[in-house]
Amino acid sequence: MQLDDLNAIAEKEKAAAKKICLRTCMSAGCMSSRADVIKKNLDAEVKAQGMEAEVEVRRVGCMGFCGQGPLVGVDHDDGREELFEFVKPEDAPAIVSSLKGGPCDVHRGDPKHPFFAKQVKIVRANGGIVDPESIEDYIAVGGYQALHQALTELKPAEVVEAITKSGLRGRGGAGYPTGLKWGTVAKSAGNKKYVVCNGDEGDPGAFMDRSVLESDPHLVLEGMAIAAYAVGADQGFLYVRAEYPLAISRLQIAIKQAKQLGLLGGGIFETPFIFNVDIRIGAGAFVCGEETALMASVEGKRGTPRPRPPFPAESGLWGCPTLINNVETFANIAPIIANGAEWYASFGTEKSKGTKVFALTGKITNNGLIEVPMGIPLRQIVEEMGGGAPDGRQIKSVQTGGPSGGCIPAQHLDTPVDYESLTKLGSIMGSGGMVVMDDTTNMVEIAKFYMEFCMDESCGKCIPCRAGTVQMHNLLDKILKRKATARDLAKLEELCDMVKNTSLCGLGQTAPNPTLSTLRFFRNEYEQLLQPDKFGPRGNGEPKKASVAA
Amino acid sequence: MAAKTLTIDGKPITAEEGATVLQAADEAGIKIPTLCHLDGVYDVGACRLCLVEVTGVAKLLPACTTRVAEGMEVKTDSERLRKYRRITLELLFAERNHVCAVCVANGHCELQTLAYSQGMDHVRYEYLFPKWGVDTTHRLFGMDHNRCVLCTRCVRVCWHVEGAGTKNVAGRGTRSHIITDLAMPWGESDSCTQCGKCVQACPTGALFHKGSTTGEMERDRGKLEFIVTAREKKQWVTAD
Ligand SMILES: Cc1cc2nc3c(=O)[nH]c(=O)nc-3n(C[C@H](O)[C@H](O)[C@H](O)COP(=O)(O)O)c2cc1C
Ligand code: SF4
Ligand code: SF4
Ligand code: SF4
Ligand code: FES
Numbered sequence: 052m053q054l055d056d057l058n059a060i061a062e063k064e065k066a067a068a069k070k071i072c073l074r075t076c077m078s079a080g081c082m083s084s085r086a087d088v089i090k091k092n093l094d095a096e097v098k099a100q101g102m103e104a105e106v107e108v109r110r111v112g113c114m115g116f117c118g119q120g121p122l123v124g125v126d127h128d129d130g131r132e133e134l135f136e137f138v139k140p141e142d143a144p145a146i147v148s149s150l151k152g153g154p155c156d157v158h159r160g161d162p163k164h165p166f167f168a169k170q171v172k173i174v175r176a177n178g179g180i181v182d183p184e185s186i187e188d189y190i191a192v193g194g195y196q197a198l199h200q201a202l203t204e205l206k207p208a209e210v211v212e213a214i215t216k217s218g219l220r221g222r223g224g225a226g227y228p229t230g231l232k233w234g235t236v237a238k239s240a241g242n243k244k245y246v247v248c249n250g251d252e253g254d255p256g257a258f259m260d261r262s263v264l265e266s267d268p269h270l271v272l273e274g275m276a277i278a279a280y281a282v283g284a285d286q287g288f289l290y291v292r293a294e295y296p297l298a299i300s301r302l303q304i305a306i307k308q309a310k311q312l313g314l315l316g317g318g319i320f321e322t323p324f325i326f327n328v329d330i331r332i333g334a335g336a337f338v339c340g341e342e343t344a345l346m347a348s349v350e351g352k353r354g355t356p357r358p359r360p361p362f363p364a365e366s367g368l369w370g371c372p373t374l375i376n377n378v379e380t381f382a383n384i385a386p387i388i389a390n391g392a393e394w395y396a397s398f399g400t401e402k403s404k405g406t407k408v409f410a411l412t413g414k415i416t417n418n419g420l421i422e423v424p425m426g427i428p429l430r431q432i433v434e435e436m437g438g439g440a441p442d443g444r445q446i447k448s449v450q451t452g453g454p455s456g457g458c459i460p461a462q463h464l465d466t467p468v469d470y471e472s473l474t475k476l477g478s479i480m481g482s483g484g485m486v487v488m489d490d491t492t493n494m495v496e497i498a499k500f501y502m503e504f505c506m507d508e509s510c511g512k513c514i515p516c517r518a519g520t521v522q523m524h525n526l527l528d529k530i531l532k533r534k535a536t537a538r539d540l541a542k543l544e545e546l547c548d549m550v551k552n553t554s555l556c557g558l559g560q561t562a563p564n565p566t567l568s569t570l571r572f573f574r575n576e577y578e579q580l581l582q583p584d585k586f587g588p589r590g591n592g593e594p595k596k597a598s599v600a601a
Numbered sequence: 602m603a604a605k606t607l608t609i610d611g612k613p614i615t616a617e618e619g620a621t622v623l624q625a626a627d628e629a630g631i632k633i634p635t636l637c638h639l640d641g642v643y644d645v646g647a648c649r650l651c652l653v654e655v656t657g658v659a660k661l662l663p664a665c666t667t668r669v670a671e672g673m674e675v676k677t678d679s680e681r682l683r684k685y686r687r688i689t690l691e692l693l694f695a696e697r698n699h700v701c702a703v704c705v706a707n708g709h710c711e712l713q714t715l716a717y718s719q720g721m722d723h724v725r726y727e728y729l730f731p732k733w734g735v736d737t738t739h740r741l742f743g744m745d746h747n748r749c750v751l752c753t754r755c756v757r758v759c760w761h762v763e764g765a766g767t768k769n770v771a772g773r774g775t776r777s778h779i780i781t782d783l784a785m786p787w788g789e790s791d792s793c794t795q796c797g798k799c800v801q802a803c804p805t806g807a808l809f810h811k812g813s814t815t816g817e818m819e820r821d822r823g824k825l826e827f828i829v830t831a832r833e834k835k836q837w838v839t840a841d
Binding site: 511519555 | 770
């Protein structure tokens with residue numbers, strides 16, 4: 052494969068384009084409402100109405116507006132765009148005949164809705180546009196050009212420099228500067244190195260990575276290949292949770308296609324660069340998203356974290372230097388190389404560059420996936436794009452960062468969404484879950500929900516997290532049952548502090564966050580549930596013996 | 602190997618490069634509480650009792666897995682560390698069923714000793730009273746899950762000293778538990794060589810010799826040290 056061959060594929064694909072394209076979302080969300088049947092019926096209908104010459108029915112990935120699905124988008128050759136929402140399989144004849152001006156009462160959406168219009172798409176640029184099971188489609192929109200550019204025009208160190216300059220930070224939660232991490236792996240001694248893509252995505256309410264993998268698998272593969280070239284690795288692993296069967300099958304197809312075209316394997320673009328990728332499937336433990344647990348799992352061991360240092364960049368898989376990044380992080384790489392670091396750094400704020408994908412869910416009118424520039428005020432996301440809380444209710448709080456994050460109260464909705472601002476409010480950017488809560492929400496219940504999640508998902512290795520989450524959960528439960536006193540609340544706060552500071556890995560260290568953040572902003576909701584202390588306060592939290600007797 | 606100089610609790614100390622803070626403290630006669638650490642097997646940093654403060658590092662670091670560094674200032678004792686250690690112990694006592702008065706390890710138990718030494722005189726948390734069983738199917742040994750603190754010392758000696766790979770951890774969170782082979786009764790295990798190293802390694806009354814009654818289960822760690830010294834230093838001598 053040479054650049055000419057790549058361009059030829061792109062040209063051929065573009066030349067084959069038909070006048071009208073019916074884009075049918077076949078991502079997990081719409082598939083659960085029988086999008087596969089919709090696609091089949093549309094295909095049959097186009098044939099039946101004799102429109103095969105001008106109409107293409109294309110399987111595409113997620114368009115983002117998942118709450119309105121199943122979605123079918125229409126692209127006309129004059130640039131006109133249409134969107135059908137809540138499509139049912141029996142709507143196919145009407146949709147197809149509408150292309151010839153026939154009557155059609157299928158629910159229409161607005162492709163210019165603020166939900167779409169306010170987005171800036173870098174990672175999800177191809178989502179809902181290309182067929183995720185066709186490498187030619189990906190190549191037609193410029194796919195694998197960045198890899199070619201990196202391999203033939205840039206030295207590995209220059210690739211690292213470009214990523215550093217772009218200001219990209221890890222999208223897996225902690226926001227560690229990606230270029231810095233790549234540089235460390237590149238400098239680590241060793242002739243065997245690995246690149247790992249973290250697709251374990253276990254936060255409740257999060258589905259950004261799933262959507263990227265299902266909608267644009269080649270974008271992730273291309274990012275991994277560029278990373279491997281930059282750090283000197285020849286083997287990659289894609290760790291995907293077993294709950295994502297569609298993502299796994301599309302990745303398998305993508306890897307096969309890339310190998311067939313010589314874009315993975317040996318001698319890529321006729322350079323000495325070799326890169327192979329294998330998929331590893333998680334077995335359902337949230338903690339396996341933690342990098343050291345993930346690597347133990349890839350090695351076939353029980354997935355439990357281990358103390359760092361050594362960091363994976365020095366000693367990762369089988370003791371070799373290993374680069375581990377999140378799906379979305381890798382999805383940013385090809386666009387950065389193709390368009391330049393300066394272009395990327397022009398989006399976002401001073402310390403948070405680029406865009407971030409969020410899964411907007413909860414008590415919000417418009418549910419779905421959005422990609423927004425960093426620094427956008429939270430209010431714009433939930434009110435303009437999300438359309439506010441449904442049923443005329445008020446937004447009370449927005450949860451970001453899942454079980455490691457916190458609840459941002461409505462009075463702080465003008466906060467810009469960037470790493471530092473969210474941290475200052477006791478939450479985190481996290482991986483992109485954004486759950487909106489309205490004024491009917493009981494914040495103590497929310498705290499208990501997340502604590503229960505951490506308690507169930509604790510790996511059990513270290514004592515503070517294993518036993519501490521149970522006690523914190525029980526104390527929250529006691530408060531909710533109106534059986535707790537101020538002393539129990541003090542015990543809860545003490546445990547939050549202890550578990551945060553003594554746990555081995557991020558799961559335990561952040562498990563108290565939802566509780567701490569709701570305590571910070573909604574303390575009165577806790578206090579309202581407390582019972583008077585029959586025994587009077589005593590420092591050690593024990594009932595006074597004398598008053599028991601009295 | 603290069604030597605590193607550091608201070609532990611203000612005391613200047615020289616330690617070999619690559620040594621852990623725990624080893625350095627031990628050589629200097631400074632006692633740091635530990636539970637999952639066992640001389641002779643690799644450390645996992647799981648119990649968090651050995652956490653220490655290091656100047657310039659925001660996080661607390663486990664002494665057992667942290668390597669010494671030039672100019673490091675370590676503090677092994679503070680109000681905060683003492684509080685955290687006490688809570689850790691309280692959490693353990695509340696987690697399973699520890700009734701010392703009728704335990705085979707009473708008087709020889711590391712957990713009990715730690716509780717005394719850390720001044721833990723009562724447990725402020727709700728006892729969970731979980732339902733765990735006792736496996737007495739093995740010809741020589743027994744396992745009482747009610748006393749297990751999940752330190753994995755038994756697992757590590759079984760895999761890395763004996764090389765049998767019989768013991769393992771199954772389950773997650775507080776449902777984690779020690780299993781033999783593929784979670785079968787110990788007595789039916791094919792891989793167990795009946796060496797008893799796990800019993801020697803266990804800090805509590807969870808693993809015991811059959812026939813020990815209350816307070817009778819004493820360990821002979823010398824046996825383990827003998828094997829490890831023999832293997833690592835090629836010296837066939839007992840530790841003392
Ligand atoms: C409990 C826990 C779960 C995690 N789950 C994920 C995950 O599902 N996906 C992910 O990319 N990172 C996850 N992380 C973060 C990873 O450990 C790691 O920091 C990340 O994959 C690094 O990639 P990045 O630098 O691109 O963000 C998790 C961390 C913890 C502590
Ligand atoms: S903090 Fe929790 S998940 Fe992490 S190692 Fe400890 S027990 Fe396991
Ligand atoms: S194992 Fe130790 S702490 Fe537990 S009951 Fe036995 S003696 Fe007491
Ligand atoms: S059985 Fe003993 S050695 Fe094994 S994990 Fe439990 S307490 Fe530790
Ligand atoms: S002895 Fe260091 S963590 Fe247990």
